Amino acid sequence: MEDLSALEKLLKSGEFLQSLQMERKTADLVFDSRTLKAIYELVSRYRVDYIDYPISSGKESIVFKAYLNGKAVALKIYKMSTLRFSNIWKYIDGDYRFSKEHLTRSSLVYLWARKEFTNLSECRRYRINAPKPIAFHKNLLMMSYLGTKSRGAPMLKDADVDFGKTFEGIMDSVKRLYGQAKLVHADLSEYNVLIYRAKPYLLDMAQSVSREHPAADFFLERDVKNICNFFRKKGVECNWEDALREIRQSGNSGKA
Numbered sequence: 567m568e569d570l571s572a573l574e575k576l577l578k579s580g581e582f583l584q585s586l587q588m589e590r591k592t593a594d595l596v597f598d599s600r601t602l603k604a605i606y607e608l609v610s611r612y613r614v615d616y617i618d619y620p621i622s623s624g625k626e627s628i629v630f631k632a633y634l635n636g637k638a639v640a641l642k643i644y645k646m647s648t649l650r651f652s653n654i655w656k657y658i659d660g661d662y663r664f665s666k667e668h669l670t671r672s673s674l675v676y677l678w679a680r681k682e683f684t685n686l687s688e689c690r691r692y693r694i695n696a697p698k699p700i701a702f703h704k705n706l707l708m709m710s711y712l713g714t715k716s717r718g719a720p721m722l723k724d725a726d727v728d729f730g731k732t733f734e735g736i737m738d739s740v741k742r743l744y745g746q747a748k749l750v751h752a753d754l755s756e757y758n759v760l761i762y763r764a765k766p767y768l769l770d771m772a773q774s775v776s777r778e779h780p781a782a783d784f785f786l787e788r789d790v791k792n793i794c795n796f797f798r799k800k801g802v803e804c805n806w807e808d809a810l811r812e813i814r815q816s817g818n819s820g821k822a
């Protein structure tokens with residue numbers, strides 16, 4: 567990437583905007599000057615080869631496929647304009663790992679990216695299947711890419727898998743997350759699990775909180791209910807109370 571204006575041109579090109587289903591006006595909001603500068607800095611610092619196509623464009627973030635040293639990576643860009651303070655504050659306040667900071671609006675978004683990086687690092691440490699975090703910078707997170715050459719891995723909700731095995735895989739991950747990493751995902755559902763190489767990978771972990779968070783029990787129960795609801799519809803027997811008990815027990819023994 568030669569310079570900032572080349573990057574701006576690329577991100578706001580007709581081809582990119584079309585695949586993002588984004589109008590030029592929205593693009594100006596999403597790729598504001600701070601975000602463009604941050605992308606440019608990250609791309610230069612880590613010598614990212616190039617930014618490929620957008621994998622997903624949601625309310626709060628856009629995820630691109632990019633290449634680093636010839637390998638595919640995922641670049642998640644948190645939108646500075648739409649990340650809502652009121653929605654995310656409860657996942658920061660109460661998490662002793664992050665709560666003492668003096669926050670402005672932009673630093674809150676940066677903290678959000680750092681929080682996801684930290685949580686993914688914990689997953690790595692405890693061998694929980696999740697993208698491998700590579701770097702964070704301001705409102706950007708770079709992580710390993712899950713998918714094939716031509717398309718990103720499907721969400722659990724769209725995947726054609728052995729649901730019994732997948733449920734066990736997710737339970738194993740949640741137990742490790744709770745029992746060993748001492749975290750609660752806090753937004754677990756069929757939308758935030760990708761199926762990669764026939765295995766479930768946890769995704770989207772900025773809101774994940776420490777087990778010590780005052781609402782951790784509530785978040786854990788909600789996660790388990792979401793997962794059980796989904797798998798029950800797929801014919802897998804799942805009683806959320808039993809599943810929750812199993813996860814809590816794994817937490818008490820300190821092992822999953």
Ligand SMILES: Nc1ncnc2c1ncn2[C@@H]1O[C@H](COP(=O)(O)OP(=O)(O)OP(=O)(O)O)[C@@H](O)[C@H]1O
Pocket residue numbers: 621622623624625626627628629640642697709710711712713718719721757758769770771
């Ligand atoms: N490491 C990755 N490899 C491949 N695809 C990814 C990766 N990370 C995210 N994605 C894709 O991007 C989508 C959105 O990612 P994620 O769930 O982390 O963001 P989000 O916060 O839910 O975004 P939004 O709420 O704005 O939709 C995922 O459903 C997935 O399709």
Ligand SMILES: [Mg+2]
Pocket residue numbers: 757758770
């Ligand atoms: Mg998500």
